[in-house]
Amino acid sequence: MTELMEWIGPLTVEQRIVMGIAAVVAVFAVAVLLVSLLIGWRKALAVCVAAVGIAVAGLFVIPVGTDELTSHPAPAADYAAGMEIFQKKLLASPEPLNPLCEPYVLTHGAKVARVVVLVHGVSSCPRAYVDFAPELFDAGANVIVVRMPQNGYADRASDALGRITAEELAEFGDTIVDAAVGLGDEVIVAGISAGGTITGWVAQNRADVDRAVLMAPFFGLGGTNRWTNEAAMRAMLVAPDFTIWKDPAQRENFTGGMAHAYVRQSTRGTGQIMRLGAAVKRQAAETAPAAGDIVVITNAADTAVSNAVTDSVVAAWVADGANVTTYTFPARYGLGHELVDPEEPGADPALTYPVILQLIDDPAGFDPSTVGRAAD
Known part of the structure; x- marks a missing residue:
């Protein structure tokens, strides 16, 4: 068995x-x-x-309960109230944290013109924004770097991801906006991967979000389309939870990869994140998003998420008359999935950061023709 796992480990x-x-x-x-x-x-x-045939058909009709996912806004009245929400609801953790994964606020000490909330992806943690967050702060914004529920624990082999629920993530989305309203007149939420799914949720539901920036959002599994993704989601929600180890041979003893990331994923947790994304897709088909404007950044070289499924969500928002700006990094750059994490294999902050910062700051003024590496 060990020999088999060692053989499977390097496979794509x-x-x-x-x-x-x-x-x-x-x-x-x-x-x-x-x-x-x-x-x-x-x-x-x-x-x-x-x-x-019956089993496969069932995967397309099993209800996933997205109607019960609703937003419950309780925005902070002022700076002190916003900081209190952060300290009581976003700073606390039920388990010891990886020292790299503490959530934090870069604050100018008072409410300012703009606050940006940064949300990492699943199995990662606030460390993903170690270089990115200070650039926003230096530009004058208050910056809240949050930790997604069930992520960032000291035990990198934790089974916590299997406990994620779409309800928990929706509530988390409300909480980060509630806190942010007290720290800035203009509220911007930016999230990568599953953090992008949460950002899509707040874009759809929170009118006090001025701009939602979704980076490589996880609305669908890589390689799927709308229909196959729906089936995969239902399968993961109804089947027993299954662990996907980053190194099937080493399993919990794996010491490689990014020091702030878990060494395993959960099929059930992944299904729940997709369920939140399904709720966003359903809502987008019914009503216009509440946020002021939306930015969606994708990566043509991305194999972790389905850009085709993301495009279907964007199409629904555009049909609703929403103000949506999109940009896709060309495949020739060979970027990794985590566009902001400097430790991600294939990362190129010199290429990606200026683009993302411009789209956070002023999407209307963004010129795609200026994007490129010096060697281009």
């Missing part, structure tokens, strides 16, 4: 998916063989195909 996500499909086909063939011993191979094949 796509290669693992192919292996998974091959395993499913093998299990199907064995099932047909076993049933054929009782009723003959033709009837066995028909029964097994019918069973698979």
